[in-house]
Amino acid sequence: MPLTFIDIEKKKSWRITVLFIFLLFLYFCTTFALVQGFLFLFPYAIFLLNPIFILTEPRYLLVIIAISFALAVIHFWFSAFRSVRVVMDNINASPPDPEDGLHRRLMNIMEEIHIVTGNKRKIKCVVIPSLSMNALAVADLRGEAVIAVTEGLVSRLSRPQLESVMAHEAHHILTGDCLETSIAAGIFGMYASALEKMMGSGEEDSLGLHPSFLLFWILVKLGNLLSMFISREREYRADAASVRMTRNPLSMAEALYIISRNWTGTGFISSGLEMLCIVSPQITSLDESEGWWADLFSTHPPVNKRIEILLRMARVDISTLETKLNVETEAFTQDTPEIPYYALDAKHQWQGPYTYTELASLSWLTPRTWIGSGNEQTIMKASENKLISKIFTNRLSLTGKEMSGFICPFCRQPLTDVSYEKTKVHQCNFCGGILVENVKVPRILARTEKRFTDRVKSLAKAVIMDNQRSIAIKKLKGVGVKTKPFISCPKCKNPMFRTFYSLAYLIEIDKCGVCNTTWFDKDELEMLQYIIENKITPKVDVFDPEQFS
Amino acid sequence: MVNWILLTVIILFLLWMVFIYNRLVALRNEVKNAWHQIDVQLKRRYDLIPNLVTVVKGYMEFERDTLERVTAARTRAISAVKIRDKAIAEDMLTQALEGLFAVMENYPVLKSNENVMQLQEELTSTENRIAFARQLYNDLVANYMTNREVFPDKIIASLFAFSCVEYFSAEKSDRSLPVADIGIGTK
Numbered sequence: 001m002p003l004t005f006i007d008i009e010k011k012k013s014w015r016i017t018v019l020f021i022f023l024l025f026l027y028f029c030t031t032f033a034l035v036q037g038f039l040f041l042f043p044y045a046i047f048l049l050n051p052i053f054i055l056t057e058p059r060y061l062l063v064i065i066a067i068s069f070a071l072a073v074i075h076f077w078f079s080a081f082r083s084v085r086v087v088m089d090n091i092n093a094s095p096p097d098p099e100d101g102l103h104r105r106l107m108n109i110m111e112e113i114h115i116v117t118g119n120k121r122k123i124k125c126v127v128i129p130s131l132s133m134n135a136l137a138v139a140d141l142r143g144e145a146v147i148a149v150t151e152g153l154v155s156r157l158s159r160p161q162l163e164s165v166m167a168h169e170a171h172h173i174l175t176g177d178c179l180e181t182s183i184a185a186g187i188f189g190m191y192a193s194a195l196e197k198m199m200g201s202g203e204e205d206s207l208g209l210h211p212s213f214l215l216f217w218i219l220v221k222l223g224n225l226l227s228m229f230i231s232r233e234r235e236y237r238a239d240a241a242s243v244r245m246t247r248n249p250l251s252m253a254e255a256l257y258i259i260s261r262n263w264t265g266t267g268f269i270s271s272g273l274e275m276l277c278i279v280s281p282q283i284t285s286l287d288e289s290e291g292w293w294a295d296l297f298s299t300h301p302p303v304n305k306r307i308e309i310l311l312r313m314a315r316v317d318i319s320t321l322e323t324k325l326n327v328e329t330e331a332f333t334q335d336t337p338e339i340p341y342y343a344l345d346a347k348h349q350w351q352g353p354y355t356y357t358e359l360a361s362l363s364w365l366t367p368r369t370w371i372g373s374g375n376e377q378t379i380m381k382a383s384e385n386k387l388i389s390k391i392f393t394n395r396l397s398l399t400g401k402e403m404s405g406f407i408c409p410f411c412r413q414p415l416t417d418v419s420y421e422k423t424k425v426h427q428c429n430f431c432g433g434i435l436v437e438n439v440k441v442p443r444i445l446a447r448t449e450k451r452f453t454d455r456v457k458s459l460a461k462a463v464i465m466d467n468q469r470s471i472a473i474k475k476l477k478g479v480g481v482k483t484k485p486f487i488s489c490p491k492c493k494n495p496m497f498r499t500f501y502s503l504a505y506l507i508e509i510d511k512c513g514v515c516n517t518t519w520f521d522k523d524e525l526e527m528l529q530y531i532i533e534n535k536i537t538p539k540v541d542v543f544d545p546e547q548f549s
Numbered sequence: 550m551v552n553w554i555l556l557t558v559i560i561l562f563l564l565w566m567v568f569i570y571n572r573l574v575a576l577r578n579e580v581k582n583a584w585h586q587i588d589v590q591l592k593r594r595y596d597l598i599p600n601l602v603t604v605v606k607g608y609m610e611f612e613r614d615t616l617e618r619v620t621a622a623r624t625r626a627i628s629a630v631k632i633r634d635k636a637i638a639e640d641m642l643t644q645a646l647e648g649l650f651a652v653m654e655n656y657p658v659l660k661s662n663e664n665v666m667q668l669q670e671e672l673t674s675t676e677n678r679i680a681f682a683r684q685l686y687n688d689l690v691a692n693y694m695t696n697r698e699v700f701p702d703k704i705i706a707s708l709f710a711f712s713c714v715e716y717f718s719a720e721k722s723d724r725s726l727p728v729a730d731i732g733i734g735t736k
């Protein structure tokens with residue numbers, strides 16, 4: 001049955017408090033053992049004549065307690081008083097840069113953590129210039145509290161994952177875990193180093209310890225084990241608290257997964273600081289074997305177990321997590337495979353491969369350009385590819401022209417409202433086609449202000465001759481010649497009827513019977529105007545098909 | 550002898566009453582503070598939104614509907630006075646913003662713009678802060694209510710009129726999934 005984060009937090013808190021008190025008690029026992037050992041060794045020490053047992057003499061008990069307490073306080077005070085400053089110098093951390101987008105995000109997250117913890121304590125965040133991925137929390141007796149995060153962590157975690165990590169570290173600070181860890185390290189550290197000295201004075205590697213100190217040795221080791229155990233419990237509790245704050249167990253699991261599979265700073269973060277990190281830098285594949293011996297002596301619980309607990313809360317399977325994150329890391333490691341695009345230029349040469357952005361900046365790209373998209377080997381017009389047609393929409397919006405609601409049937413882009421012969425028509429920016437309401441057509445044809453270029457004039461004549469020929473061929477062949485497919489009306493989407501404007505004026509146009517509009521392809525309207533103004537009608541020497549029927 | 554015991558008991562009892570009363574007062578004030586902290590974050594959101602709309606407007610010609618919805622929701626939220634109206638208006642603003650972000654996904658050029666990215670980060674942070682502030686408020690309310698209702702303290706609470714406080718709850722419309730409006734202006 002999965003425990004909720006609230007249950008975990010409460011259970012662990014109770015356990016941690018009890019154990020910590022026991023640890024302090026153990027500290028005093030260790031002191032007794034030490035002094036007892038000395039008294040066995042040097043029974044004639046000081047002013048005593050006989051070996052005595054301390055426990056039978058209450059007066060000595062009090063003296064011992066007082067001395068050990070004083071020693072502990074002094075040692076602790078000196079180590080913990082300025083520890084923040086010391087640690088920060090050690091790891092070369094610096095405050096985040098407000099102009100950097102990701103650092104700014106870190107600062108915002110720090111602010112959010114302050115809000116969610118009710119602003120109980122002001123925590124600063126700093127950045128460690130290392131590519132490893134880890135986070136530390138340090139707090140000292142002066143009231144300063146700092147969370148240090150590596151650059152690797154800042155850049156590679158997503159926002160929710162970073163929030164979870166920061167919440168975890170902030171919890172360590174707020175519950176005084178950092179201080180208590182320093183206490184445990186401090187007081188037992190003193191005895192551990194004393195023990196090492198005693199053992200080191202013998203010449204053999206084996207227990208060069210006087211038997212009278214055996215009890216002392218046992219107790220120091222026990223103290224070490226206990227403090228490791230408490231440290232592990234603290235990590236579980238902080239994970240649960242992070243979920244309580246962000247309400248997102250999945251992102252915490254993801255963050256742990258990612259961090260544990262990356263360089264966590266071994267060799268960079270000194271071994272004294274490992275207890276403060278979110279994932280121990282000393283993790284090697286040996287430790288992860290989860291043997292109970294390895295468990296006993298590590299400051300952090302095995303990452304897999306932590307992830308498992310979190311995933312149970314999130315009701316997600318570990319394999320789902322793995323596939324999701326592996327997919328994401330693959331996307332990091334390879335260059336995101338850009339789809340290569342090929343475009344057919346005016347000379348009918350395939351150009352490319354282009355990336356999407358390169359394609360967008362090609363000046364000769366129009367919605368009617370043929371595009372080949374690298375992966376599927378399909379060829380289509382640029383207007384038919386949704387992604388590419390966005391390029392055109394963007395270009396259009398940047399021109400700042402007035403848009404109508406009608407879409408060009410070829411380019412699939414909106415028509416712009418332009419003034420043609422002083423009347424409003426809808427023109428496509430890309431292919432030059434024009435949509436005109438039928439009522440306006442006579443107006444336009446009557447007006448003569450437009451000057452025609454020579455190109456249009458020649459084109460008009462050529463088109464008329466061409467159309468004449470095709471009418472004749474069609475009639476002589478007697479069979480329907482294949483025509484281009486009918487286009488749909490930009491206004492009402494019904495198919496438009498393709499016809500000549502009139503048999504005298506052989507310009508092809510498309511008319512919509514439903515909404516009474518006419519579509520002119522590029523130049524067609526101008527050509528029509530030209531031939532009407534100049535009364536260019538087909539010459540009479542056309543084949544008369546009737547003679548053959 | 551009995552007198553001394555009685556006296557001690559009475560003194561202890563009075564001390565206990567004082568202790569409980571003080572704790573209830575402290576908790577109630579924390580709750581009030583947390584409520585006003587939410588307002589601080591809401592104000593931050595009001596200030597950020599016009600910037601976002603201005604920057605985004607140049608690129609999103611067809612999304613006039615979405616932009617107008619955001620601006621209108623913001624105006625309504627600022628002008629709401631009563632707590633009930635305010636809560637409803639704020640939720641509508643959140644929804645409008647979510648719709649805007651969903652639509653922005655369709656514009657890769659817009660998304661990579663530096664200003665827009667910064668503003669988006671700031672707005673995401675603000676939404677988070679609002680959520681966290683509300684979360685904290687509810688946690689504190691729960692704490693206060695528990696202390697108020699637990700047995701021995703219950704007497705003191707009712708004696709000194711410590712009233713109920715309301716939780717912050719989602720509107721019914723919030724409980725359904727928000728629908729992203731991705732219509733690209735085909736009128």
